Amino acid sequence: MATSLICSETQSRVSSVLNRDVKQYGKKFMFDCNEETCWSSDQGDCQWVSLEFPQTVKVSEVKLQFQGGFSAKTCRLEGRLKDGDFLGLSQFYPEDNNCLQSFPIQEAPTVDKVKILFENSADFFGRIIVYSLDILGERTS
DSSP states (O other): OOEEOOOTTOEEEESOOGGGOHHHHOGGGGSSOOTTOOEEOOSSSSEEEEEEEEEEEEEEEEEEEEOTTSOEEEEEEEEESTTOOOEEEEEEOOOSSSSEEEEEOOSOOEEEEEEEEEEEESSTTOOOEEEEEEEEEEEOO
8 A cells, every 4th residue: 555655754855946935935845735835946957856765665656736837847756775876767747737646656666765857847947836746655664
């Protein structure tokens, strides 16, 4: 049974925050279950989010909700285990809308860190706006 792998001990990092205004647009807003708040990246190519889990996990699904007009056209999920190199796990193609979207991950290996790279933003300046992000799967240790 897949459950949310994001917990209070999960460490998150992002490529950038709009105008460095973390109080209004910080990474924590992707995980607060509030549909009024969001993470907003600054402009630039290939924005990303990384998550480091307190134990090893097997990812089975990524759930994302973008703001229409500020979504990625291509997303790449990478994972790594204990200071190893990142390996490509999956590539998926979100629609440019405001809906919560689900992307199943087939046969992902055990990892302790994942990185989602948002490539080819729908926004001319490369900004990404995420209202909700969840990673589903199983804890393995």
